Amino acid sequence: MTQTRRKPPAASQAPAPTIPAIPKPDVPARLAALPGLPIGELKAEWRRLFGTEPPPYNRRFLESRLAYRIQELAYGGLKRETLERLEALGEQIDGRNVTLRRIRHEQRPIAGTRLIREHQGVEHVVTVTRDGYEWQGRPYRSLSAIARAITGTRWNGWTFFGIRPRSGA
Structure with missing residues (x-):
């Protein structure tokens, strides 16, 4: 007959701190x-x-x-249902794309906007789409990817195209 031994609690596992209730x-x-x-x-x-x-x-x-x-x-905090609904709404907006999640929707240029940048004597035109950007007929998720394709080096796309966030955003 074999006995199973219980592992003693690890010393590094401190009990969770008690958060005080606030009247x-x-x-x-x-x-x-x-x-x-x-x-x-x-x-x-x-x-x-x-x-x-x-x-x-x-x-x-x-x-x-x-x-x-x-x-x-x-x-009390938000109800679980409310948190789940907010998460679902966020996923509808950004499609689980971390890059898009970081850039507020209202800070992105409006879909249809054309961004024009001259680099080494060549004019590059990027069109803002609902889901990202289009350059030379190909879709891109970020301006940085387009800037890298144009220059061959890493650039912040917003900086490369001279875009500044709107004030008050």
Whole structure:
């Protein structure tokens, strides 16, 4: 007869941190206090409310995420159905294409726009399509791919074609 041995829990597996519940009446005061907190206290608050190390982003990002988290812990987060619906809508827009997901839809040039760039004496015309771009009759997912095909080197496509994001976006 053989015995099976249970593995003892690994020492590196620390118990998950307990995230404190936030009483609803405390929410307005906690939100109002965030802009006045020193950055060190914002990071400590992040550790308390998220149970992780804060990301290396700017103060404004930390404040906005902490404000959301405070409200989430007090009033509850989005329902699972809502999260699934948002994910499905996002996939409809970007087709699971990570490149398109990073570029906001409203920041991309409007479909039908023609981008013209002269490189080494040759004029190149790119047409913006609903799903990406077209150059020399071939579809491309990104301007960077077109810039690389034109130059033979890696370029940021937006920089190569002189596109600047719209202000206020």
